[in-house]
Structure formats: structure tokens, C-alpha cells
Amino acid sequence: MTISLSTIKVERDNHVIFAKIAAPPMNMIGPELIADFVTLVQYAEASDVRVVVFSSEDPDFFIPHVDLTKVKEYRHEASKLVGEASIGLLFRRISQAKFVSIAQIEGRVRGAGSEFVLACDMRFAARETAVFAQIEAMFGLIPGAGAVQHLARLMGRGRALEVMLSAEDFNADLAEKYGWINRALPKSELPDFVSTLARRIAVFPMEGLQDIRESCNAIALGGEDAFRRDSELFGSGVMRPGTQQRVKAAMEAGLQTRGGEITMDRIFSELGKL
Amino acid sequence: MTISLSTIKVERDNHVIFAKIAAPPMNMIGPELIADFVTLVQYAEASDVRVVVFSSEDPDFFIPHVDLTKVKEYRHEASKLVGEASIGLLFRRISQAKFVSIAQIEGRVRGAGSEFVLACDMRFAARETAVFAQIEAMFGLIPGAGAVQHLARLMGRGRALEVMLSAEDFNADLAEKYGWINRALPKSELPDFVSTLARRIAVFPMEGLQDIRESCNAIALGGEDAFRRDSELFGSGVMRPGTQQRVKAAMEAGLQTRGGEITMDRIFSELGKL
Amino acid sequence: MTISLSTIKVERDNHVIFAKIAAPPMNMIGPELIADFVTLVQYAEASDVRVVVFSSEDPDFFIPHVDLTKVKEYRHEASKLVGEASIGLLFRRISQAKFVSIAQIEGRVRGAGSEFVLACDMRFAARETAVFAQIEAMFGLIPGAGAVQHLARLMGRGRALEVMLSAEDFNADLAEKYGWINRALPKSELPDFVSTLARRIAVFPMEGLQDIRESCNAIALGGEDAFRRDSELFGSGVMRPGTQQRVKAAMEAGLQTRGGEITMDRIFSELGKL
Numbered sequence: 001m002t003i004s005l006s007t008i009k010v011e012r013d014n015h016v017i018f019a020k021i022a023a024p025p026m027n028m029i030g031p032e033l034i035a036d037f038v039t040l041v042q043y044a045e046a047s048d049v050r051v052v053v054f055s056s057e058d059p060d061f062f063i064p065h066v067d068l069t070k071v072k073e074y075r076h077e078a079s080k081l082v083g084e085a086s087i088g089l090l091f092r093r094i095s096q097a098k099f100v101s102i103a104q105i106e107g108r109v110r111g112a113g114s115e116f117v118l119a120c121d122m123r124f125a126a127r128e129t130a131v132f133a134q135i136e137a138m139f140g141l142i143p144g145a146g147a148v149q150h151l152a153r154l155m156g157r158g159r160a161l162e163v164m165l166s167a168e169d170f171n172a173d174l175a176e177k178y179g180w181i182n183r184a185l186p187k188s189e190l191p192d193f194v195s196t197l198a199r200r201i202a203v204f205p206m207e208g209l210q211d212i213r214e215s216c217n218a219i220a221l222g223g224e225d226a227f228r229r230d231s232e233l234f235g236s237g238v239m240r241p242g243t244q245q246r247v248k249a250a251m252e253a254g255l256q257t258r259g260g261e262i263t264m265d266r267i268f269s270e271l272g273k274l
Numbered sequence: 275m276t277i278s279l280s281t282i283k284v285e286r287d288n289h290v291i292f293a294k295i296a297a298p299p300m301n302m303i304g305p306e307l308i309a310d311f312v313t314l315v316q317y318a319e320a321s322d323v324r325v326v327v328f329s330s331e332d333p334d335f336f337i338p339h340v341d342l343t344k345v346k347e348y349r350h351e352a353s354k355l356v357g358e359a360s361i362g363l364l365f366r367r368i369s370q371a372k373f374v375s376i377a378q379i380e381g382r383v384r385g386a387g388s389e390f391v392l393a394c395d396m397r398f399a400a401r402e403t404a405v406f407a408q409i410e411a412m413f414g415l416i417p418g419a420g421a422v423q424h425l426a427r428l429m430g431r432g433r434a435l436e437v438m439l440s441a442e443d444f445n446a447d448l449a450e451k452y453g454w455i456n457r458a459l460p461k462s463e464l465p466d467f468v469s470t471l472a473r474r475i476a477v478f479p480m481e482g483l484q485d486i487r488e489s490c491n492a493i494a495l496g497g498e499d500a501f502r503r504d505s506e507l508f509g510s511g512v513m514r515p516g517t518q519q520r521v522k523a524a525m526e527a528g529l530q531t532r533g534g535e536i537t538m539d540r541i542f543s544e545l546g547k548l
Numbered sequence: 549m550t551i552s553l554s555t556i557k558v559e560r561d562n563h564v565i566f567a568k569i570a571a572p573p574m575n576m577i578g579p580e581l582i583a584d585f586v587t588l589v590q591y592a593e594a595s596d597v598r599v600v601v602f603s604s605e606d607p608d609f610f611i612p613h614v615d616l617t618k619v620k621e622y623r624h625e626a627s628k629l630v631g632e633a634s635i636g637l638l639f640r641r642i643s644q645a646k647f648v649s650i651a652q653i654e655g656r657v658r659g660a661g662s663e664f665v666l667a668c669d670m671r672f673a674a675r676e677t678a679v680f681a682q683i684e685a686m687f688g689l690i691p692g693a694g695a696v697q698h699l700a701r702l703m704g705r706g707r708a709l710e711v712m713l714s715a716e717d718f719n720a721d722l723a724e725k726y727g728w729i730n731r732a733l734p735k736s737e738l739p740d741f742v743s744t745l746a747r748r749i750a751v752f753p754m755e756g757l758q759d760i761r762e763s764c765n766a767i768a769l770g771g772e773d774a775f776r777r778d779s780e781l782f783g784s785g786v787m788r789p790g791t792q793q794r795v796k797a798a799m800e801a802g803l804q805t806r807g808g809e810i811t812m813d814r815i816f817s818e819l820g821k822l
Binding site for chain 1: 686690697700703706707710712714715788791794
């Protein structure tokens, strides 16, 4: 059984899959990447894969956020696995998958990029390069793919509200302090740390790993209805004229271009003028 | 539309209100301050205010705690907004207000002072001067205005119990480590940090801010019944002869005087003799 | 009223009990230690004890974990207090006891040793010597005595999964960062810090301490059914042939010997070969 994906490079080593996201120009979430996530989940669950490590081929971007011009398209791809047009429910499905998932983060994870890594079982990030943000508030939106559900539980009400209401960038050290990630590590040590951890877990019997994950999810994973509600609020919000106007202004200021996405400063400035 | 309060100095800057508590001699919670909180909430919600920043004019005291000689009176003022004589329910109402609330903390926040800042959406404190405590256990009381509800969720069972059972003072760095506050900042940087954050949030559309806060509250804000129960336990506890005796002894040792409230050491010593 | 135990040295000082676990060769959980926990709870609750401090006479081991050859026997002792053969339910009963419990940790706490300290109201550990682990996944097991319930709430989903799926050792500083313990302290300061804290709490009236603990438990202590379910999953899992084989191999590699338990490295290596 083999697997061939257009936006993820997959290497398999016994019970571990190393999945490197490689969707130029900047790993934005579109229908291709979501389709590949679906295929990868199906492949891993049909085999004896115990751990999947997600990383990025692009040193500047892990996943910047969704392609705001393709909301309908990527949502449709998610429905092929979860029966509903919601990447929040797709990501939640990954939290409940048969395999353990680890995010190895270099570069930017904003919006649904952050929500994808939040859905993984664990998150380790490069201290020098990782950047985290939930930028939805800039556009008058709630994060729709699970950020509220995860951040409120991981870091508590005060810090979760700061993150989501401010739409600010957080570096890896602050993300670690707030509990957004498990740990920040020097970039040079990150790949070895994660692969050692993945291989260590992969020698343990499946039964225990599954019992632990199910019991932990029963406590700490938000309910399907709550994920669905956030997803619907995002979906209806994105259609509002005010939001459409802000998305347009942000695009003109560089949103969804590498240059514009490096700091987001110019985009924030332009939105402040509206 | 203007607003004039006796214990809070209000400055309005577009969508932001800067509310500086100024209730000499030490910002203790009494009927006047609670009445002003009620008026301020009503004013802000009737206007297009998006963010309210709370700070203190007194560098040594943000809010020390309630005036234990006026429990009935300040509770009555709270009832004018929430229909029940409970500042816990009033503070919870602030957590659900239409505006975002940020506490900018210098000096002491103990007892219901801490519970007020816990009700705010975010808390930032001066590393050199902020002091946090829940002192109720000294008097044989449970914190009645939300501390249990917030601290258990923000810092977990072990640390919340340490805070509330010990009645100890915590400095800003330890409060940050435990999750009591978002962050400790140098006193010199605190006002700029907070006002920049407030103005940043205030340019984002209300719809997104509201959706985020409602979804987050559904997860991380304790239920009304639980707040009410803690409030009633405090209210009945404060009438116990043993508690009345301890309050009297504490008053004689300096409780509710600036000198006595600086360290609380002498008060703790006197209570230890009972 | 006096108390005499075979595996715990008890000193009483007014409202505080200092309980030093002394169960050579290494404080492993067997029927004797569980029987003594039961007796101590009954004694403390029948008297006016307000705080119990648990420490270890063995500088290398607080509690290493359960004696895997005596699961049935120690479970039976737990049933004498809680009516069910589950140390998870016994530990949960300690979380709800009339007295405040504080763990003063030097040396190793792994498996149910960690679960015992997690059941205590607070945990303080020696920075230089304390070691924490949930090793159950190595054997294909879920932690059965409350770790999932406590860790998921104390540190959030990501870090709790890392701890339990990896079965790695954590030192005191990392345990503090993750919220596993209240604080790591220099070994030389730990006993004074804890006894000062215990004596401070013990002068406060019982009513307030009880109200605080009950309200906090209602939020942050997992339900009885969830503890029972984890306990049953452990109990059935330990009977699986695969688990029995791994336990046997681990025993041969030094499990349940002081040498083998110091680092667990050789045990992990041997299990990796299965």
C-alpha cells in the first residue's frame, strides 16, 4: 500500500509517517491540501501507522491560514471524510484518529494553520522562527476551525481572549508560556527531538495509546456541536459585506502574498483605516 | 452622552474607555464603587464602546478587597443591574458585557479586588508593585465573588487550592506563572502596552469580537448557579460568630487601614492567636 | 487517639499530620501501603486534623509505582474504604477528604506514585531530585488511578498526551512548567516551605477550607465514573497476554529493583525489542 499526494511529501518508517507539507507558494489551506489531509488520514488508519509527524518544507510558513478565495472549495473536500463542509470537524476528526499526531513547527501558523496544529496531539516549535496568530478578529470573524475550543481549554479564558481578540503574532517562547504549544526548542534540535519522540511512542502497543487518547479526549476535546457552531459562525460571517470589504482591502495590502504575510503589519494598518 | 462617576475617572477615546478607579482612601469595594461599576456598564453598553480599560489612581492599591462593614450595602447596589444582591453575579455580568474589558494592575488586588480583575477579559500587571491574594480563608470564608470559578479553570486544582487555602500574597511574576494574570510587565511599560492593545482591538468589528467572547465564555466561564452558590456561601459564612470575631480582631490589627493592608502580616499574626 | 502504621511514619503537631512514607526497599505501592493510607484517612477524619503532609523517607523514591505482582492484593485493601477494588477511587476519596493534603516530593514518582500526588490538594517538589513519569503506555496500559483525569485538566490536552503517550521522565522544572506540580523548590528549602504552608493553613477555620475545597472539586476534580472507567481499563489491560509479556521482560531488565528504576533506560530498551 502506497500513497501519493500533491501537497504533502510522505515518508514512512515502520509505524511512523513523516508528512512534510509542501504546497507552494506558501502552504496555504486550499482544496488540494485538505484533500491530501483526507487521503492521509484514510491511508494511516487503514495501515498500522501509530504516529504521524507533520512538518513543513517551507522554512517561513508551516501553514499561513486558509485561502480566503476558496472557502467553499476546501470545505467541500473536508466533507468527503466527515460528511460536513467544515475543516473544523475535519481537524477534530484528526484529534480522534487512530494514530498519534505531532506537529513540528517552523515558520508561521496563523488562522486555520494554528487550528490544524491545535488539533494535533502535540505541538513542538522552533524558538527562532515559529510565529502563531489567530487573525480572524481583524476581519470581524471568529476562528472557525477549533481555535476557541482548544485555546480556551489550553490557556484559560484570559489568555485565549487576548490571543483571539488581539489577532497579534506570538513567538514560540510566548506560545509556550501560554500553553499554545507543548514546548519551544532551538530550531537545530527540533527535528531530532520530534523524531525521537515519535519513534519512542511508536514502539508502545496500540491498545494503551488508544485508551489514553480516548479518555483524554473525553475530558479535553471540545464537543462536535461546539466545533460545528464555531464553523457555522465563521461561514456566515465570511459572507458579511463588512468582512468581504476587509478581506478585499487586506488582499490589496498583501494578504496571501509571501511579502504581506511576513509581518502582517501593513495589512493591519490598512484595515485600521476602514 | 456623558458620564459622571464619584469613584471612577472616565476618559473616552473613540471606541475605548479608560476607567481609573479613584476611591480614596484605598479603593475598597463599597456601595459607591459598585454603583459606579453598574453605571459604567450601562453607559458602555448603550454606546459604541468596544473596550474598557480599568486601572487605579492609587499606586499601592488597585482594589484591596470589600469593605467588610458594608456587605449588605454594596450587595444591594449590585442588585440594581443583575437583580440579585451579589457582586459575584455583577462581575460575571461584566465578563458577558458587550465590551472587552482589560485590567491594568498596579498595587494590591486581594479578595474581591482579585475577583473583579478575574472577571475582566484580560489582566496585565506591574511586575514591581502588583500583589495578588484571596484572603477569605483567614476569616473562615470561601471567596464569594468568583475566585473559585476562575482560578480553578485558569490554574488547575492544585494551584487554585494553594492560592485560596493559604491566603498568601503572590507577586506578579508568580501570578503570571500560575496563570492568574495574562502577563507581568515592567511598571514603566504597562500603560503603553495596555493602551496599544486596547486601541488595536477597538478597530476590529464588533461581530467577531462578540462571537469570540460568547464561544469562549461558553467553555471557560463558570455557570450562573455556581457563582450564585459561592456568593451565598460567602454571605452566610460572613454572619457566623467565628467569622465576625476574626473580622473584628483583624480590624483591630489594621485591616481596612493602609498600614495594615500593606503586608497583612500583623493581621495574620493576630488571627493566628484566636 | 493514636495511630500505628507499618509503612508510614506519622508525626502529629496540633492540626497537622506529617506522614513520611517508609516502605523499604523503595516505597512501592502494595497492600501494606494502601492499607496504611486507608487507616490514615480514617484516623485523620475522625480527629480534628486539618492538613496532612506526605513525604518520603527514601531520598531516591517517593513512590516508584505499583507492585505489578500484587495488583489484586492492593486493590482489595482500597475496597475497604471506598467499597470498590480501585486505588483510583481511593485516591479520589483523598481529594475529597476532610483534610487538606500536601505532597512534599523528593525522588521518583512514577505511575500510581504520580497519581497519588496528583490526588493531593497541592504538590511541591525538590528541583534537584524529583522525577515524574506515567510509564503505563510502555506496557500497553492506560494510567488507571487518575492520571488522565488530573493531567488533562492541569496541563491541557497536548501536554497531558505527551506525558502519557511518551512515558518519559520529567524533571521538577519541566513538571512545574507543565503544571504537574505547584512549584519546584531547591531541595534544601522544600521541607521548611511545606511545613510553614501547612501550619499556616491549619490555623484557618475548617468551614472556609471545606467550602473552598468542595467548590473547587466541583469544577476541577474528575467524576467518579470517569475514574472508575480508567481503573477498569487498567485492570482489564493488565491481564492481556501482551502486557503480561512486557511486564515479565521489564522485570527481567530490572523493573521493581532500585537499580532498574533509577533511569528506566534499560527497561525501555528491552521493551523496544519485543
